[in-house]
Amino acid sequence: MFRKILIANRGEIAVRVIKACREMGLASVAVFSEADADALHVRLADEAVPLGPPPAAESYLHMGKIVAAARATGAEAIHPGYGFLAENAAFARLCETEGLVFIGPNSAALELVGDKVRARQTMAKAGIPTVPGMTSCSASPDEFLAAARALGYPVMVKASAGGGGKGMRIVADGDGLEPALEAGRREARSAFGDGSVYLEKCIEEPRHVEFQVLAGNDGRTVHLFERECSIQRRHQKILEESPSPALDPGLRREMGETAVRAMRAAGYTNAGTVEFLLDKDRRFYFLEVNARLQVEHPVTELVTGVDLVRQQILIASGAPLALRQEDLAQRGHAIECRIYAEDPKSNFLPSAGRIVFLREPKGPGIRFDNGVAEGFEVPVYYDPILAKLIVWAEDREAARRRMAAALEDCVILGIHTTAGFLGDVVDHPEFRAGRATTAFIGKHFASWGTGEDEEFRKRLALAAAAFESLSPGRAPAGAAGPGRNKDAATPWTTLGRWRAGGEP
Amino acid sequence: MSLAAFELLVDGETRKISVEAREGALTVREGERVLEAEVRRISASELRLRVGDRSVRIFLARDGERTFIAVDGRPYVVSEPRVEAGRPGEADDKAAGGSLRIRAPMPGKVTKLAVAEGQRVRRNQTLVIVEAMKMENEIKTSIDGVVAKVHVAVGDLVDAERPLIEIEKEPASS
Numbered sequence: 001m002f003r004k005i006l007i008a009n010r011g012e013i014a015v016r017v018i019k020a021c022r023e024m025g026l027a028s029v030a031v032f033s034e035a036d037a038d039a040l041h042v043r044l045a046d047e048a049v050p051l052g053p054p055p056a057a058e059s060y061l062h063m064g065k066i067v068a069a070a071r072a073t074g075a076e077a078i079h080p081g082y083g084f085l086a087e088n089a090a091f092a093r094l095c096e097t098e099g100l101v102f103i104g105p106n107s108a109a110l111e112l113v114g115d116k117v118r119a120r121q122t123m124a125k126a127g128i129p130t131v132p133g134m135t136s137c138s139a140s141p142d143e144f145l146a147a148a149r150a151l152g153y154p155v156m157v158k159a160s161a162g163g164g165g166k167g168m169r170i171v172a173d174g175d176g177l178e179p180a181l182e183a184g185r186r187e188a189r190s191a192f193g194d195g196s197v198y199l200e201k202c203i204e205e206p207r208h209v210e211f212q213v214l215a216g217n218d219g220r221t222v223h224l225f226e227r228e229c230s231i232q233r234r235h236q237k238i239l240e241e242s243p244s245p246a247l248d249p250g251l252r253r254e255m256g257e258t259a260v261r262a263m264r265a266a267g268y269t270n271a272g273t274v275e276f277l278l279d280k281d282r283r284f285y286f287l288e289v290n291a292r293l294q295v296e297h298p299v300t301e302l303v304t305g306v307d308l309v310r311q312q313i314l315i316a317s318g319a320p321l322a323l324r325q326e327d328l329a330q331r332g333h334a335i336e337c338r339i340y341a342e343d344p345k346s347n348f349l350p351s352a353g354r355i356v357f358l359r360e361p362k363g364p365g366i367r368f369d370n371g372v373a374e375g376f377e378v379p380v381y382y383d384p385i386l387a388k389l390i391v392w393a394e395d396r397e398a399a400r401r402r403m404a405a406a407l408e409d410c411v412i413l414g415i416h417t418t419a420g421f422l423g424d425v426v427d428h429p430e431f432r433a434g435r436a437t438t439a440f441i442g443k444h445f446a447s448w449g450t451g452e453d454e455e456f457r458k459r460l461a462l463a464a465a466a467f468e469s470l471s472p473g474r475a476p477a478g479a480a481g482p483g484r485n486k487d488a489a490t491p492w493t494t495l496g497r498w499r500a501g502g503e504p
Numbered sequence: 505m506s507l508a509a510f511e512l513l514v515d516g517e518t519r520k521i522s523v524e525a526r527e528g529a530l531t532v533r534e535g536e537r538v539l540e541a542e543v544r545r546i547s548a549s550e551l552r553l554r555v556g557d558r559s560v561r562i563f564l565a566r567d568g569e570r571t572f573i574a575v576d577g578r579p580y581v582v583s584e585p586r587v588e589a590g591r592p593g594e595a596d597d598k599a600a601g602g603s604l605r606i607r608a609p610m611p612g613k614v615t616k617l618a619v620a621e622g623q624r625v626r627r628n629q630t631l632v633i634v635e636a637m638k639m640e641n642e643i644k645t646s647i648d649g650v651v652a653k654v655h656v657a658v659g660d661l662v663d664a665e666r667p668l669i670e671i672e673k674e675p676a677s678s
Contacts, residue, residue, distance in 0.1 A: 183640065186615065186616070186640070187640050190615070190635065234639075341637075345515075346609070349609055349610055349641060350610055350636045350637040350639060351610065352610060352611055352636070352637075352664075354567065356565040356566070356567040356572060357549060357563065357564075357565035357572065359563065380610070380611045380612060380636050380637060381637070382637060383637060384637045407577050408561060408576055408577035409577075410577065411563045411574045411577065412579075413563065413564075413565040413572035413573075413574060413579065414565065414567055414572055416579065417579065419577055419579075420574075420577050420578035420579055423576075423577050423578070454578075457560075457575040457576065457578050457580070458514050458515070458517075458519075458575075458580060459521075459532065459534065459537075459539055460539075460541070460553060460555070460560055460562065460575050461514055461562075461573040461575050461580035461582055462510070462512055462514055462519055462521050462532070462534075462582060463521070463523060463530055463532040463539065463541065463553070464551055464553070464562045464564060464573055464575070465510075465512060465514075465564070465571050465573060465582040466508065466510050466512070466521060466523040466532070467523065467525060467530055467543060467551070468551075468564055468571065469508075469510075470508060470523065470525050471525065471545070
């Protein structure tokens with residue numbers, strides 16, 4: 001086993017891995033950019049190494065600096081988390097040549113599944129159903145147009161190096177193709193450093209169901225059942241659950257076995273996820289392999305009782321996979337909500353700024369994987385995830401109610417977050433019935449943030465602000481800005497234009 | 505007992521209310537509408553309001569001149585009118601002459617300029633793309649007109665609210 005692990009990531013996932021290290025008796029090394037000097041992961045790690053300027057290319061994506069940090073601190077292994085270098089085969093290879101262990105799949109498998117086009121070919125050859133689509137990225141504009149016509153609109157532009165919805169565009173007709181290809185390439189280049197895109201047939205209103213897999217170095221491969229991830233905005237998940245309300249035991253077994261077969265076909269090792277689309281007729285198609293720990297891994301941990309980060313570290317250290325398929329079972333129901341720094345009322349625009357107040361939800365069956373602390377300035381440079389709220393209960397309805405209550409207990413003030421929006425998602429009749437597809441948010445939440453309840457709450461917000469200025473027990477000024485003195489915090493300056501005894 | 509009138513911005517919308525606070529009770533009037541609430545202070549940052557048979561949890565925190573308030577987990581920003589609470593995307597200035605100043609909705613980097621000065625644009629046309637947190641955000645015009653001024657170049661880092669582009673409304677013609 002290792003003695004020291006470097007975590008090449010930030011935010012909640014870095015915190016998650018640091019906690020696993022501590023439980024396993026391993027020392028942890030954090031890395032951080034200048035924007036993250038005060039970040040939670042830096043405070044929690046045993047050691048922390050600065051990487052330099054905030055842009056990811058100069059910090060969390062800079063392979064040389066990260067390898068040097070591992071060298072300097074004597075770390076033997078690197079956990080990449082998700083995003084950044086997690087699915088970068090060149091980085092995995094660099095670790096191998098530098099004598100460091102990359103905690104993830106072997107670099108050959110990573111390279112194979114990381115190239116979405118090659119992965120699709122491999123799966124098709126292994127007899128695994130795939131979504132119809134192009135088999136090459138290097139097509140001319142005319143060839144793209146011909147391919148789109150052959151597949152039939154709507155088609156989907158996808159980044160070959162893709163993930164997280166980056167570079168993805170739905171194209172409804174021929175006129176929209178060229179702008180979508182251009183936008184997809186630009187976004188893919190900036191997110192992955194590779195602008196290759198291809199076209200796939202767009203399966204309309206599918207469900208997104210994925211299977212967690214663990215593969216030992218000796219080829220023993222098990223699956224840990226599914227996660228239902230259909231609740232998405234901008235092709236990015238915001239709520240996940242396990243089990244999926246869409247599967248029955250027969251389909252679950254079939255998809256699980258297919259996932260294991262897919263990973264064997266790719267020669268995969270360590271933790272990974274096989275994503276499927278499930279159409280209206282309950283046909284499933286291989287979508288891609290996520291060759292990393294997933295954001296939504298906790299729902300699997302809660303229903304199976306398996307600590308996936310610990311398993312990743314064990315497999316990477318050379319230990320044999322101790323889990324057998326027949327010992328694994330799903331128990332109860334888990335739901336995860338992703339708390340993003342985004343404004344749901346403005347089309348989920350990122351919302352950077354300072355967190356002036358943070359209250360973590362607590363209670364039976366509630367887990368809060370958090371990456372931020374009060375006073376932290378959420379930087380503009382990185383993915384806007386702040387924290388994940390995960391609940392477990394005996395059945396789906398109990399879990400849903402627990403989530404609704406926990407979301408109201410999860411208070412983050414100072415920036416916009418998705419927490420309130422998610423509260424209405426779990427309350428929606430379609431979600432309650434377990435019928436939500438990937439079209440759910442677009443269909444039912446286009447005009448979110450209007451209506452009677454919203455107006456009622458706004459009036460109470462006004463009343464509370466007014467009461468606050470009249471009553472002596474003032475809310476703590478979340479560390480007033482520079483140059484502000486205590487005297488400034490009076491009703492006269494904070495709430496101008498008020499008159500005692502004024503008319504209504 | 506105290507009574508006070510307020511003019512406040514909630515999420516960028518100006519509202520006039522009067523508030524009467526007595527021991528444990530609050531009467532809020534806004535125009536014709538009256539709301540009665542029992543109020544209980546739980547801590548410096550938490551209030552519990554009872555309105556009819558509904559119990560509502562409220563958390564508050566101030567940052568400078570803005571008060572951030574969560575009502576049953578839903579967040580609102582309250583400030584006095586001269587402080588722009590600024591919801592991204594609603595930061596466009598409509599001047600008297602019908603021209604439009606388009607501002608950056610959030611801090612980010614200009615990755616594409618789709619128009620040039622003097623160019624004619626149509627409503628909903630993309631003018632500029634600002635990238636933040638790895639997301640591309642297309643900034644569009646809400647009016648037909650002519651690009652009067654471009655304030656930024658590709659590669660510029662911009663702060664929220666920074667003017668990006670000005671559109672002159674097209675004079676009405678036959």
